[in-house]
Amino acid sequence: MTSEPAETAVTRKTGAALVDDLAEQIRDRIMTGAIPIGAQLRQAELASNFGVSRTPVREALRQLQTSGLIEVLPNKGAVVSVPAPWDVREAYEVRAELEALAAARAVPRITRDQIEQLRVANQEMYDHSAGRHPVPAQHDHRRSNDIFHTLIASISGNARLSKAISDINETFPRNVSAQLVVNDSRHRDENFHEHERILQALADGDAQQAADQMREHVIKAGEQLARWYELRSSTVFRG
Amino acid sequence: MTSEPAETAVTRKTGAALVDDLAEQIRDRIMTGAIPIGAQLRQAELASNFGVSRTPVREALRQLQTSGLIEVLPNKGAVVSVPAPWDVREAYEVRAELEALAAARAVPRITRDQIEQLRVANQEMYDHSAGRHPVPAQHDHRRSNDIFHTLIASISGNARLSKAISDINETFPRNVSAQLVVNDSRHRDENFHEHERILQALADGDAQQAADQMREHVIKAGEQLARWYELRSSTVFRG
DNA sequence: GCCATTAACATTGGATCCAATGAGAGGGGA
DNA sequence: TCCCCTCTCATTGGATCCAATGTTAATGGC
Incomplete structure (x- = not known):
């Protein structure tokens, strides 16, 4: 073969x-x-x-x-590459700032339809991660999550901003993040509600709030990912 | 040859x-x-x-x-590539946010020596641009300006942030920006004073002010550059 | 029996090869 | 005279070649 x-x-x-x-x-x-x-x-x-x-x-x-x-x-x-936890934190700090900017810029441009799309993506993400089969769930979760974030970036109307964000994202394997959210119900719920809060701010037209919520959300995700890599490196080469 | x-x-x-x-x-x-x-x-x-x-x-x-x-x-x-004015504006908006973050992060980490280095770089830049010979002046100006910005980025302590900033910078030919400042005394003075204000905020330990001044400074520089390319594209192919 | 030396093998990486595509010049027809 | 067709030449781009380097295993000495 x-x-x-x-x-x-x-x-x-x-x-x-x-x-x-x-x-x-x-x-x-x-x-x-x-x-x-x-x-x-x-x-x-x-x-x-x-x-x-x-x-x-x-x-x-x-x-x-x-x-x-x-x-x-x-x-x-x-x-x-095996990501170093400190590098993950640094990268996510940059990503947080960029996505915060994207969220703020998206506020005056977003349409009702787009808000609905985001709501659907977030709900789907939750449903997928609450599902049974871990591997396709991870895949679907990742896809829905990507839609949520890239849609906001694209609504910002700044192509450079979208590119800068995806450049950073493309630096780390992503299945790990999805795995975390899918497997841990607390992470799953937190993640869902963080997205909801961002969505609410976007719907309210509150740019400052949207930016702050997004920044916090991304920083949290980065912290979780960094922790996972910390754990991984301490339990070296164990199946 | x-x-x-x-x-x-x-x-x-x-x-x-x-x-x-x-x-x-x-x-x-x-x-x-x-x-x-x-x-x-x-x-x-x-x-x-x-x-x-x-x-x-x-x-x-x-x-x-x-x-x-x-x-x-x-x-x-x-x-x-021939940069499009709108693309320059978008890129500089991203760069502004990143450098603002860098300036804010640099505040609690910067030393007196480093502030002095920045002051020297800014003064050198002004002296160079006030000099006679346009071409070496451009070169030296660019170098001093690079030192000013990259030093602040590196003081931020976030390598990813530095990289993200330089990634954006590497997208556009820079001789143009230098040319603008060297040739136009108003630009020259504005540029010098903007740097001074950033420096003051850093010296004062005011992160918010440092970020705001830096953001404004970069946006302005981007606007000037975008204008230059607009002008250039309207006077097509004229020596 | 263990370690060092060496020889074969696997893999990378710059150089070269040749097919494919595009640009430009020259010629022929209207 | 202008347009179009074609032929030629320049240039790119994937495939292949071979030298250099790193790795591994086997053999020989201690």
């Missing part, structure tokens, strides 16, 4: 489009945990998986390295 | 280090205006200039493309 010419159907793109596509797909596999933290990424293997040569794969890996998701050691190959 | 094997002495680096080095040098040439906005970047030419093959050059170009400094058209080559 592994030596099939093309495991994944890559539409015949070329140049930047191909490289971006490869980077995206590799990123996804890391984000969802299909490729776990600390795992090695061999160029030849990825190349044959995607049915291309090593050249575009290398360029894709460089891109992921620049974003910080993987580390490339000279002549040794690439591994998925 | 152009066909010399290696115009620039590239220390024999390899892998990511080499690619980053190339990206850095190409970026610098664009930033300083040595390679002007809209100019074509031919891989073969760059490769022979740096004494390497096209392979690492292509990876470097991809990196610059990801950051938005250049645009790569399929099978057509790379050109230095």
